[in-house]
Amino acid sequence: MAREKYRFNTPAGRVFDVFNAVLLIAIGIVALVPFIYVLAGSFATEAELATRSFFLWPETFSLDAYEAIFTSPAFIRALITTIAVTAVGTLVQLMLTATMAYPLSKANLPGGRLILSLIVFTMVFGGGMIPTFLVVKDLGLLNNYWALILPMAINPFSLIIIKNFFQQLPAELEESAKIDGANELQTLWNIVLPLSKPVLATFALFYAVGIWNDFMSPLLYLNDNSMWTLQMFLRQVTVATDLSVVEQDPTQLPPAQGIKFAVIIVATLPIVLFYPFLQKHFAKGMLIGSVKG
Amino acid sequence: MAMLDTAVTATETLTVQKQSRRRRGVRVQFTQFKWLYLLLVPGIVYFLLFRYWPMYGAIIAFKDYVPFLGIADSPWVGFAHFEDFFASPDFPRLLGNTIILALLSLLIAFPLTIIVALLLNEMRVTILKRTTQTLIYVPHFLSWTVVASLTYLLFALDIGPLFQLVNGVLGTDINFLADPAWFRPIIVLQDIWKNTGWGTIIFLAALAGVDQAQYEAAIIDGAGRFQRVWHITIPSIMPTIIVMLVLQMGQILNTGFEQIYLMTNSLNRSVADVFDTYVYFMGITQGSYSYSTAVGLFKAVVGVVLIFGANWVAKRFNQVGIF
Numbered sequence: 001m002a003r004e005k006y007r008f009n010t011p012a013g014r015v016f017d018v019f020n021a022v023l024l025i026a027i028g029i030v031a032l033v034p035f036i037y038v039l040a041g042s043f044a045t046e047a048e049l050a051t052r053s054f055f056l057w058p059e060t061f062s063l064d065a066y067e068a069i070f071t072s073p074a075f076i077r078a079l080i081t082t083i084a085v086t087a088v089g090t091l092v093q094l095m096l097t098a099t100m101a102y103p104l105s106k107a108n109l110p111g112g113r114l115i116l117s118l119i120v121f122t123m124v125f126g127g128g129m130i131p132t133f134l135v136v137k138d139l140g141l142l143n144n145y146w147a148l149i150l151p152m153a154i155n156p157f158s159l160i161i162i163k164n165f166f167q168q169l170p171a172e173l174e175e176s177a178k179i180d181g182a183n184e185l186q187t188l189w190n191i192v193l194p195l196s197k198p199v200l201a202t203f204a205l206f207y208a209v210g211i212w213n214d215f216m217s218p219l220l221y222l223n224d225n226s227m228w229t230l231q232m233f234l235r236q237v238t239v240a241t242d243l244s245v246v247e248q249d250p251t252q253l254p255p256a257q258g259i260k261f262a263v264i265i266v267a268t269l270p271i272v273l274f275y276p277f278l279q280k281h282f283a284k285g286m287l288i289g290s291v292k293g
Numbered sequence: 294m295a296m297l298d299t300a301v302t303a304t305e306t307l308t309v310q311k312q313s314r315r316r317r318g319v320r321v322q323f324t325q326f327k328w329l330y331l332l333l334v335p336g337i338v339y340f341l342l343f344r345y346w347p348m349y350g351a352i353i354a355f356k357d358y359v360p361f362l363g364i365a366d367s368p369w370v371g372f373a374h375f376e377d378f379f380a381s382p383d384f385p386r387l388l389g390n391t392i393i394l395a396l397l398s399l400l401i402a403f404p405l406t407i408i409v410a411l412l413l414n415e416m417r418v419t420i421l422k423r424t425t426q427t428l429i430y431v432p433h434f435l436s437w438t439v440v441a442s443l444t445y446l447l448f449a450l451d452i453g454p455l456f457q458l459v460n461g462v463l464g465t466d467i468n469f470l471a472d473p474a475w476f477r478p479i480i481v482l483q484d485i486w487k488n489t490g491w492g493t494i495i496f497l498a499a500l501a502g503v504d505q506a507q508y509e510a511a512i513i514d515g516a517g518r519f520q521r522v523w524h525i526t527i528p529s530i531m532p533t534i535i536v537m538l539v540l541q542m543g544q545i546l547n548t549g550f551e552q553i554y555l556m557t558n559s560l561n562r563s564v565a566d567v568f569d570t571y572v573y574f575m576g577i578t579q580g581s582y583s584y585s586t587a588v589g590l591f592k593a594v595v596g597v598v599l600i601f602g603a604n605w606v607a608k609r610f611n612q613v614g615i616f
Contacts, residue, residue, distance in 0.1 A: 013518040020412055021421055027409065028428035031490060034443050035431075037454070041446075054454035100336025103329035110326070115333070119340060124543075125597055127347025128589030129550075129569075130576040134353075134364075135346050151343045154336060184328035213436030215551050220577060231438040238442035239555055257452075264442050271434045278434070279427060 035268070042066070042261035049257045065258035069266070077226065078233040079266065081145070082212060085229065089149035089211040094204050096153050097162060098196075102188050104159075105166035116160075123156045133220055147221035148214060148229070155210075158203050165199045166192060202281035205274055212270060230267050237263055354587035367583075374587035383571065391567040394553075395545040397481045403541060406489050407534065410496035411522060429490025440483050441555035445470065448479070471560040480556060499533040500526065535607050543600025546592045568592045 036056050041049060042065050044058035052059075069075045104112050126132075132151060141147040169192060177187045193200065215231040222228065228236075238260045323330070349364070354374055356367040378384055409429070416422040432440070447455040448469040460466055469475045507525045516524065550569040557565040566574075568588060576585030 010517055016415075016518060017417065020415055021418065024412055024416060024421065024425045028425040031429045031432055031486065034447065034486075038443065038446065050452070053452065053457045096335055096339060099332045100339075103326075103333045106326075106329060109329055115337070118345075122340065122344040124600065125348070125593055126344065127349075127351045128586060128593055129572050130582055130586045130589060131347035131350030131353065132343070133577065134350055134582065135343065139342070150339075153339050153343070159336075184332070188332070209434055213434075213438070215436060215438050215555070219554075220573075231436055234438045234442055235555065238445050239438075260442065260446060264439055264446075268435055268439055272431070275431060275434065279430060 038261050038264050042258065042265045044258065044261075046256060046258055049261075062258075065256070065262035068256065068259055069262050074226075074228075075233060075263070078228050078230050081227065082230040085145050085148050086208050086211045088145075090204050090208040092149055093153050093155075093207045093211075094200060097155070097159050097203065098193065098200060099188075100154060101159050101163040102166055102184075102192060105163045107167075116163075119156050119159065129220070136221055142221055143224050143227060144221075145227070148211065148217045151217070152210070152214075155207075158206065162196070162199060162203060165196060169195055198281060201277070205278045205281075208274070209271060209278070230263075234263050234267050351586055351590050353583045354590045356583060358583040358586075360582075370583075374584045375591065377584065378588055378591065383566070386563070387566055387568055387571055390564055391546055391548055394477060394480060394548050394567065397477060398484055399541060399545075401481055402485050402489065402492075403538070405485060406492035407496055407530075409489055410493040410500065411526065413493060413497060414500045414526070415518075415522070426490070426493075429493070431490075432487045433491035435487070437487075437549075437551040437555055440487055440552070444479060444483060444556070471558065473561045473564045476556065476561045476564045480552065483552060483556075495537065496530060496533060499530040503529040539600065539603045539607050542603035543596055545599055546596050 033056070037054065040056050040058050043061055043063070044052075044055070045060050045062045045064065048055075048059055103109055104116055106112065127135075136142060136147050136151060141150065173191055173195070174187050177191050182190065213231065214229075215235065218227075218229045218232045222232070225232075353364055353367065355369060355371060356364075357370050358364065358367045413422055413426065416425070445453075447453050449456060450468050450470070451457075453469075456467075456469060459469075467475065469479060503526060507529075508521055511521050511525055546568055548567040548569055550573065553565060553567055553570050554573065557570060569592075572585045572589045572592075575581045575588065
């Protein structure tokens with residue numbers, strides 16, 4: 001088909017093709033350059049950062065910035081906290097979503113449709129920031145890492161897509177499991193979940209990215225800055241130091257320029273590392289069943 | 294008499310039988326589905342606790358919430374907080390800031406997403422198309438903290454590369470991060486950089502579904518490249534465009550808390566304050582729970598009205614809606 005179209009290409013069309021290619025490459029570069037700039041800056045010396053305004057490759061290669069952050073107890077603590085909260089949170093969120101999606105994928109479950117419409121309602125309307133904050137407070141979750149996980153434990157959108165995926169699985173497999181004497185729990189664990197690995201992996205990555213990147217929850221629910229996550233730490237060193245109004249942490253790093261670059265890189269690294277796995281699935285994952293509601 | 298008695302007893306027996314059958318039916322259903330209901334419990338608890346309890350809690354917008362009295366026992370005040378809010382000078386400013394940011398995103402970022410999707414669709418060198426897609430999706434996965442940090446580094450006073458570049462070219466001395474005039478352009482630029490690529494996914498999916506035979510027919514009729522896009526491609530993806538537009542309308546008052554919060558400082562506050570950040574500042578930092586809940590509720594209700602309104606308008610114009 002592509003070749004077919006090409007045969008009918010006019011000279012003007014060929015000019016457009018060249019123009020289009022150049023434009024798209026430019027767009028791609030614009031998306032990438034800020035990141036390379038930060039990567040280069042994180043490996044540069046303070047002197048180079050002070051004298052050269054823009055570079056994509058450092059003149060002298062230096063690990064000073066990384067040494068500074070990885071010897072800072074505050075940074076290490078934030079990093080470990082973020083990794084732990086992301087790991088636990090992703091597992092909890094995925095389990096809760098999958099176990100709720102499975103019963104709802106059974107069309108004959110009495111009450112299933114009602115529950116589903118109550119879930120869809122929460123996608124249109126919510127209580128808002130303050131009432132949610134008060135719930136977290138009343139549950140005693142302030143200054144507790146569970147506050148970063150539980151309030152977002154099930155994403156209604158993900159739930160519905162996973163539910164639709166379960167529905168598309170061949171019913172014969174589950175029936176044969178049932179004939180073999182398996183109950184619903186065993187069917188879910190032994191048949192349905194293994195078959196859904198690609199979809200579950202996609203949503204695990206989405207959840208993980210969500211928790212890793214979350215800034216609002218720690219801002220709302222953690223007052224104690226010894227509990228800070230990486231995103232809070234990043235704001236403190238890059239954004240807030242310019243304003244000098246935020247309370248100072250005595251363990252905080254001197255605001256050297258290179259440190260800002262290095263912290264951005266560490267905060268982004270897992271995303272970039274997992275991106276290939278994420279990209280493989282997300283377009284398909286987002287579209288599976290999302291049309292059917 | 295005896296006959297009547299028998300009849301009554303028979304009816305009674307029948308009723309009892311029917312009841313017990315129904316009861317047994319419920320019991321059978323429950324045993325049949327007990328594992329499924331068991332699996333539902335954690336999820337239902339989640340939705341009750343973190344989605345529906347806050348909805349109930351939102352009634353403090355009509356009360357003077359006193360934490361130690363609790364939601365139920367705090368005194369009612371009716372619409373007093375709403376009246377305060379609508380009468381305050383903050384209201385027109387917040388509404389203006391929020392709507393301007395939403396319109397900028399609607400008029401610039403949204404069409405740009407469609408244009409980039411169309412350009413990608415016209416790209417015939419597959420490897421180049423794939424590479425571009427891979428690159429433009431990435432920023433979507435970076436946090437707003439990272440995006441804000443990048444912005445602060447690039448536009449930093451005196452040393453930021455973009456500070457030097459733009460001021461060098463224009464011969465000016467603008468401090469982009471503090472100048473209120475630059476707040477909106479920077480927000481829109483961030484939004485474009487972060488989300489344009491991601492937004493193309495849905496349009497590319499729609500473009501992939503366009504009937505290829507139409508193009509062949511158009512080529513035979515002598516339609517040029519641009520004519521084909523204009524008369525076939527765009528009308529074909531119109532339903533998707535409308536649906537996305539309806540969804541966007543519902544989001545008008547949602548400016549995105551994290552992005553705005555991170556870019557707000559004492560110098561640009563006049564243009565930066567929007568409903569979301571205002572709720573945070575009034576509620577969390579100042580402790581006016583009821584007042585800020587009223588603001589949040591106003592925002593949520595207008596959002597619901599907007600999304601249903603836009604959907605209704607879309608249907609009126611004989612296009613698909615989302616409901």
